Amino acid sequence: MTYYERPGPGAGGLPARAAFASDAPSLSLNGTWRFHLAPSVADAPEGFEDPGFDDSGWAALPVPSTWQSHGHGKPAYTNFRYPFPVEAPHVPDENPTGDHRLSFDVPGSWRGKPVVLRFDGIDSCGRVWLNGTELGYTQGSRVPVEFDVSAVLRPGQRNVLAVRVHQWSAGSYLEDQDQWWLSGIFRDVRLVVRPEHGIPDFFVHAGYDHRTGHGSLRIDTTAGARVSVPELGLADAAVNETHDVGPIEGWTAETPRLYHGTLSATGEQVPLRIGFRTVEISDGVLTVNGRRIRFRGVNRHEFHPTLGRVVPPEVVRAELAEMKRHNINAIRTSHYPPDPLVLDLCDELGLWVMDECDLETHGYEVDDWPENPSDDPRWRDAYLDRMRRMVERDKNHPSIVLWSLGNESGIGRNHGAMADWTRLRDPSRPLHYERDREGRYVDVYSRMYPPPDEVARIGATKKMPFILCEYAHAMGNGPGRLVEYERLFDTYPRCQGGFVWEWLDHGIRQRTPDGTEFYAYGGDFGEEVHDGNFVIDGLVFPDRSPSPGLIEYAKVIEPVRIESVAGGIRVTNRRDFAALDDLSFDWVLEEEGREVARGALAVPRVAAGESVDVAVPKVPTTLAETWLTVNARLSDATEWAPAGHVVAWGQLPVRQPEPPVAPEPGQEAVRRGGELTVGRAAFDPVRGSLLRIGDVPVAGLRLDVWRAPTDNDRGSEEPLADRWRAAGLDRLQHRVLGLEASGGGLTVRTRSAAAGQREGLVATWRWTEDGAAVRLRLAIEPEGDWTVPLPRLGLRLALPALLDTVEWYGSGPGESYVDSCAAVRIGRFTRTVDQLQTPYVFPQENGNRRDVRWAELRDADGAGLRVKGAPTFELTARRWTSEALAAARHTYELVPDDVIHVNLDAGHTGLGSASCGPGVAERHRLIVAPTIFELTFRELG
Numbered sequence: 016m017t018y019y020e021r022p023g024p025g026a027g028g029l030p031a032r033a034a035f036a037s038d039a040p041s042l043s044l045n046g047t048w049r050f051h052l053a054p055s056v057a058d059a060p061e062g063f064e065d066p067g068f069d070d071s072g073w074a075a076l077p078v079p080s081t082w083q084s085h086g087h088g089k090p091a092y093t094n095f096r097y098p099f100p101v102e103a104p105h106v107p108d109e110n111p112t113g114d115h116r117l118s119f120d121v122p123g124s125w126r127g128k129p130v131v132l133r134f135d136g137i138d139s140c141g142r143v144w145l146n147g148t149e150l151g152y153t154q155g156s157r158v159p160v161e162f163d164v165s166a167v168l169r170p171g172q173r174n175v176l177a178v179r180v181h182q183w184s185a186g187s188y189l190e191d192q193d194q195w196w197l198s199g200i201f202r203d204v205r206l207v208v209r210p211e212h213g214i215p216d217f218f219v220h221a222g223y224d225h226r227t228g229h230g231s232l233r234i235d236t237t238a239g240a241r242v243s244v245p246e247l248g249l250a251d252a253a254v255n256e257t258h259d260v261g262p263i264e265g266w267t268a269e270t271p272r273l274y275h276g277t278l279s280a281t282g283e284q285v286p287l288r289i290g291f292r293t294v295e296i297s298d299g300v301l302t303v304n305g306r307r308i309r310f311r312g313v314n315r316h317e318f319h320p321t322l323g324r325v326v327p328p329e330v331v332r333a334e335l336a337e338m339k340r341h342n343i344n345a346i347r348t349s350h351y352p353p354d355p356l357v358l359d360l361c362d363e364l365g366l367w368v369m370d371e372c373d374l375e376t377h378g379y380e381v382d383d384w385p386e387n388p389s390d391d392p393r394w395r396d397a398y399l400d401r402m403r404r405m406v407e408r409d410k411n412h413p414s415i416v417l418w419s420l421g422n423e424s425g426i427g428r429n430h431g432a433m434a435d436w437t438r439l440r441d442p443s444r445p446l447h448y449e450r451d452r453e454g455r456y457v458d459v460y461s462r463m464y465p466p467p468d469e470v471a472r473i474g475a476t477k478k479m480p481f482i483l484c485e486y487a488h489a490m491g492n493g494p495g496r497l498v499e500y501e502r503l504f505d506t507y508p509r510c511q512g513g514f515v516w517e518w519l520d521h522g523i524r525q526r527t528p529d530g531t532e533f534y535a536y537g538g539d540f541g542e543e544v545h546d547g548n549f550v551i552d553g554l555v556f557p558d559r560s561p562s563p564g565l566i567e568y569a570k571v572i573e574p575v576r577i578e579s580v581a582g583g584i585r586v587t588n589r590r591d592f593a594a595l596d597d598l599s600f601d602w603v604l605e606e607e608g609r610e611v612a613r614g615a616l617a618v619p620r621v622a623a624g625e626s627v628d629v630a631v632p633k634v635p636t637t638l639a640e641t642w643l644t645v646n647a648r649l650s651d652a653t654e655w656a657p658a659g660h661v662v663a664w665g666q667l668p669v670r671q672p673e674p675p676v677a678p679e680p681g682q683e684a685v686r687r688g689g690e691l692t693v694g695r696a697a698f699d700p701v702r703g704s705l706l707r708i709g710d711v712p713v714a715g716l717r718l719d720v721w722r723a724p725t726d727n728d729r730g731s732e733e734p735l736a737d738r739w740r741a742a743g744l745d746r747l748q749h750r751v752l753g754l755e756a757s758g759g760g761l762t763v764r765t766r767s768a769a770a771g772q773r774e775g776l777v778a779t780w781r782w783t784e785d786g787a788a789v790r791l792r793l794a795i796e797p798e799g800d801w802t803v804p805l806p807r808l809g810l811r812l813a814l815p816a817l818l819d820t821v822e823w824y825g826s827g828p829g830e831s832y833v834d835s836c837a838a839v840r841i842g843r844f845t846r847t848v849d850q851l852q853t854p855y856v857f858p859q860e861n862g863n864r865r866d867v868r869w870a871e872l873r874d875a876d877g878a879g880l881r882v883k884g885a886p887t888f889e890l891t892a893r894r895w896t897s898e899a900l901a902a903a904r905h906t907y908e909l910v911p912d913d914v915i916h917v918n919l920d921a922g923h924t925g926l927g928s929a930s931c932g933p934g935v936a937e938r939h940r941l942i943v944a945p946t947i948f949e950l951t952f953r954e955l956g
């Protein structure tokens with residue numbers, strides 16, 4: 016057996032310790048290295064570790080990097096199937112092998128000093144030589160390793176570091192996370208002097224006693240070291256004993272108060288950032304500093320669209336700030352410990368962290384877990400080693416409130432070993448592992464993707480803290496139903512929230528031959544086995560811009576609720592700790608979407624968990640539909656948002672719209688030229704189809720029920736999309752049953768049904784004149800035995816391509832669907848047709864605007880068509896048909912037509928999250944039923 020096929024752990028590494036910076040000298044070895052990729056171990060060059068080896072012909076490669084992101088080899092995506100034969104611990108002979116070399120100088124002043132070489136991450140394993148001497152071998156891709164190089168380093172001279180990395184190793188069996196398989200030295204590499212009489216390691220225990228408000232501090236480290244925290248009046252205090260530091264401000268995700276201090280030994284000084292908090296489970300509720308906490312979290316993978324597993328520091332900071340701006344308060348580091356920087360930032364910005372071990376053996380689930388390493392003693396040390404390296408590295412972060420043993424690895428004794436060791440080492444943090452349903456080893460009950468009714472059942476009965484380590488699968492358009500979960504978290508004290516799956520779409524940025532940018536997913540790199548676009552399931556797009564799912568989530572989890580109650584406005588503080596003192600409230604009054612007044616709203620102090628009612632401000636009288644929008648904004652800038660940033664908002668109705676008035680019976684349709692006309696509308700006299708409204712040509716107006724299936728429509732065991740296609744809803748045929756130009760206007764009857772199907776929709780189209788407009792009253796009657804809900808129900812039509820500006824009064828500004836519409840408000844919005852599209856990486860239904868009272872599609876001169884609902888309709892406008900949208904697999908396959916396709920709908924089925932989880936709630940399925948739908952059309956300009 017080769018060294019890299021041993022179940023692990025590695026060999027030659029130093030004992031794990033905390034990640035920290037100190038005043039000891041260090042040298043980053045990040046930079047441009049020499050690199051050679053061989054298709055197999057047998058093809059890898061011999062003697063490359065020799066300092067004299069000639070690497071002048073090798074490629075240059077940045078380190079840190081994943082080599083597939085730089086044109087060496089190809090990325091591959093699988094969800095849980097192993098991309099190699101399952102015969103652990105063996106891996107294929109065709110094992111891509113990346114040899115890395117770096118020549119570097121070390122200052123002469125380092126002579127005689129102990130030095131360690133630290134790798135923060137090598138995927139999947141690394142064998143390391145310095146100046147020709149082998150230092151050891153490491154496995155465990157996302158946990159650090161250090162080697163003692165004191166005896167081989169040549170200060171003042173040239174040194175040569177050589178690292179052989181194999182794409183596959185025994186460790187790969189433990190790293191079967193749902194993500195791209197990418198290889199290389201993907202985190203920092205550094206030499207660190209370890210001073211004599213220094214601080215090799217330390218463990219900060221900083222507690223908060225919620226009864227007294229006092230903090231306690233104990234730092235376990237080398238005897239004789241001293242601690243100073245000037246802010247607390249702690250000067251030169253002893254280590255390895257507990258100090259009562261008096262009244263302090265506790266650390267929470269809402270109040271990330273860090274106290275700065277110093278840990279000193281004669282040979283080394285370490286800056287400290289201490290957050291005081293105590294995590295406890297009390298009466299089955301997870302608490303911090305004595306209060307129940309609620310996770311409003313996301314699962315975060317480390318990925319970048321061009322750099323693979325390397326996420327530059329500025330991108331990390333920006334994305335965590337983006338989370339904070341969207342009211343997210345927690346991260347599960349799915350499914351491995353992140354780059355250490357992430358945790359520093361979580362301490363600083365305020366995010367609860369569940370730190371998860373680099374462990375997943377999900378490929379064994381395929382045939383129900385036979386020979387799962389989790390229960391095989393040969394793998395015990397590897398499991399323990401991974402846990403130990405995570406806990407030791409990360410133990411000093413106040414943000415970490417739970418340790419997670421890993422993800423989807425079945426369950427076995429090796430989990431028990433991890434848990435036992437962790438409890439001894441760090442009794443201060445509870446343990447999590449979702450597959451431990453009986454609570455054999457862990458302290459919290461965790462589930463992924465249970466439907467809301469099951470969450471309610473568990474919430475009502477379970478005696479442990481209950482969290483959803485994954486829920487609301489954010490693949491494509493969705494997730495729907497966030498509001499339902501949120502209600503349950505508000506209802507059951509032990510339902511303590513969860514982590515949406517997942518933060519980011521892992522698309523890889525590519526270009527077509529003609530230079531069009533797009534994002535690639537599984538299968539785009541010729542993988543033999545892959546899981547397609549299942550890797551595109553984030554709340555943010557691959558470039559980390561927010562998708563509508565994130566906007567919805569931010570609104571649903573907002574820390575302040577602003578609602579209308581009898582006689583006033585109720586402001587509820589949904590935070591767990593902080594009052595709302597950092598927020599200012601203001602209001603805007605809009606009449607039919609136009610601002611008529613604004614002002615400040617005085618809100619008295621509201622403690623966490625409490626509500627106050629305030630009077631509605633005095634506002635001017637209005638005539639049309641009027642709404643009052645109240646915003647809660649940050650009064651001052653924070654590290655993650657500018658002053659004025661809207662944290663929460665609510666909209667209150669002030670004046671309802673006038674009910675629509677039925678028009679006077681108008682003129683009968685008249686025959687003019689070869690056409691029938693009703694007021695300004697012209698129809699085909701045989702088919703009865705609309706041809707024009709005034710001068711605006713209208714093509715292809717007909718009943719339509721199809722939408723380009725979303726990932727959620729395509730998900731679950733019996734995908735809605737399959738049922739829709741089986742029922743022929745994507746290919747309705749239309750037949751005119753009759754045409755009648757009498758009784759004031761024009762009446763057309765049609766029947767729409769699919770080939771081979773008996774079920775049909777009979778529609779009576781009644782067109783009448785309504786002043787300068789023409790009114791359509793559509794009565795739809797189902798025929799036959801309909802058993803599928805409809806994707807949508809409404810009309811389609813095509814308008815000239817120049818009418819590409821859309822203004823509407825209704826829900827906006829973003830898209831919305833019946834089970835994902837918390838984040839939209841009633842207002843007047845203008846977008847171009849292109850801006851109305853949501854660029855889901857895998858094209859699908861998107862861009863729907865609901866509750867539309869009226870919409871105008873106009874050209875640059877303001878000419879065009881106005882459509883008014885009675886009272887409302889749903890709207891999409893695109894440069895391609897639903898059929899083209901459904902056929903496209905990548906964004907670049909969407910080619911604009913020379914018309915704009917408009918859908919005007921009475922309703923849509925909701926979104927749900929069946930791509931992995933519950934489908935659309937019954938009440939949000941569009942059941943076939945008699946329907947009346949009314950619209951008026953008027954030419955503009």
Ligand code: GAL
Nearest residue numbers: 094193422423485516552931
């Ligand atoms: C879970 C898993 C995640 C991801 C998700 C689906 O089962 O833990 O890693 O695969 O499903 O996207």
